[in-house]
Amino acid sequence: MSKKRNYRRLLFVFLIADIIAAGTMGYKEVKDSIPDTLYVRSGNEDGISKMLDNPLVTYPETLNVADSGTYRIPCSLLGVVPLKDVKVETVEEKWVSVCGMPIGLYMDTQGVLIVDTGEIIGSDGIPCEPAANIAKSGDYILQVDGEAVNSKKDLISRIHDCGGKPVTLLVKRGEEEVPISIDPVMGEDQEYKLGIWVRDNTQGIGTLTYVEEDGSYGALGHGISDTDTGELLDIAGGELYQAQIVSVLKGTKGNPGELSGYIDYDDSKRIGTIDSNTEKGIFGSVGDGCMYKLPLTSMEVGYKQEVETGEAQILADLEGEVKAYQVNITDIYRDQADTNKAFAIQVTDPELLAATGGIVQGMSGSPIVQNGKLIGAVTHVFVQDSTKGYGIFIEKMLED
Numbered sequence: 001m002s003k004k005r006n007y008r009r010l011l012f013v014f015l016i017a018d019i020i021a022a023g024t025m026g027y028k029e030v031k032d033s034i035p036d037t038l039y040v041r042s043g044n045e046d047g048i049s050k051m052l053d054n055p056l057v058t059y060p061e062t063l064n065v066a067d068s069g070t071y072r073i074p075c076s077l078l079g080v081v082p083l084k085d086v087k088v089e090t091v092e093e094k095w096v097s098v099c100g101m102p103i104g105l106y107m108d109t110q111g112v113l114i115v116d117t118g119e120i121i122g123s124d125g126i127p128c129e130p131a132a133n134i135a136k137s138g139d140y141i142l143q144v145d146g147e148a149v150n151s152k153k154d155l156i157s158r159i160h161d162c163g164g165k166p167v168t169l170l171v172k173r174g175e176e177e178v179p180i181s182i183d184p185v186m187g188e189d190q191e192y193k194l195g196i197w198v199r200d201n202t203q204g205i206g207t208l209t210y211v212e213e214d215g216s217y218g219a220l221g222h223g224i225s226d227t228d229t230g231e232l233l234d235i236a237g238g239e240l241y242q243a244q245i246v247s248v249l250k251g252t253k254g255n256p257g258e259l260s261g262y263i264d265y266d267d268s269k270r271i272g273t274i275d276s277n278t279e280k281g282i283f284g285s286v287g288d289g290c291m292y293k294l295p296l297t298s299m300e301v302g303y304k305q306e307v308e309t310g311e312a313q314i315l316a317d318l319e320g321e322v323k324a325y326q327v328n329i330t331d332i333y334r335d336q337a338d339t340n341k342a343f344a345i346q347v348t349d350p351e352l353l354a355a356t357g358g359i360v361q362g363m364s365g366s367p368i369v370q371n372g373k374l375i376g377a378v379t380h381v382f383v384q385d386s387t388k389g390y391g392i393f394i395e396k397m398l399e400d
Helices: 002-032 046-051 152-160 350-356 394-398
Strands: 037-041 070-077 081-091 095-098 102-117 140-144 167-173 176-182 196-211 216-219 235-249 258-263 270-278 281-286 297-301 310-317 322-332 343-347 367-370 373-382 385-393
Touching: 002 081, 037 046, 102 152, 102 167, 102 258, 102 270, 140 152, 152 196, 196 235, 196 258, 196 281, 196 373, 196 394, 235 281, 297 394, 310 343, 322 350, 322 367, 373 394, 385 394
Parallel strands: 037 081, 297 373
Antiparallel strands: 070 081, 095 196, 095 297, 102 140, 102 196, 102 235, 140 167, 167 176, 196 216, 216 281, 235 258, 235 270, 270 281, 310 322, 310 367, 322 343, 343 385, 367 373, 373 385
């Protein structure tokens, strides 16, 4: 009897644990479905109820509104369990200049990025790994023996001059600055080495999404990560250049394809600066007198509560001219509204499908237009289906 009783108790404990786990997951799912911030036009507050349309979510019918037009809506689960406060900002109509042109990117890292550690064959013919378990992939070297380094050339020069003595590197590891010490090894070529693979810059091609009246711009809709570490690059700055698409590798199942382009790093082709690299895109300023180089169209901004499933267009330049191509918005992920995977799109345009197979690398940042308003930008392609991809709400890019 005691065994049966213990067995029932165990089943009861498991049942309670499952109920608690399910309740916790359900609570999180409902909470994540509520946006942190809502932008509404004065006199057009209907979008609030649309974004908070969930039978499990309740919020008060009356609120104290601040003079600034900014207020918070406390949301709760069935009127009992607090979920979060939604910040609501009343805004006027906002217009930006929409682009869609391919751009060349050149960025310098903040310090010298350690991509990996590796083996060195010493001058005695014995292999060794002097940086193993000391340096880490993703570290940024800021100083060598107390002196700043800004490039691979600086780093190589300092190691060459160390005379074989232990070298102290100040590295940025996450949000911390950490000193590490490595004993250099003389290689077969009679040069001192630390056994680290490093990078100090990156280049690539993307799409310019929009330019604001003051010359500030947003592009890509996602940040640029290092191809080896997968980490978002910590940049010291960079330059934006005109780019020309020279070939298209069509996307297929398992292979998203890409736009191959030519970047002319001549000063006459320079468009502006890259000031920041974030999860929502790259941002900076178009240079004085460079606006004429860009194919810009003034367009009103559409906020996330105005986005709906159905027909839309993406703007892209494959052959020297920005064109509009038909797509469908198939899903809107309210629980991911603050990310760069906020809604799903599927390419339906026969011309674009014939040229690219759908969405390809290099189209990140292509503006997405619906009902005559700029609502977002292309950010990702589905690896197993290149006709499909994700977009970011344009308001998230405009927050930077």
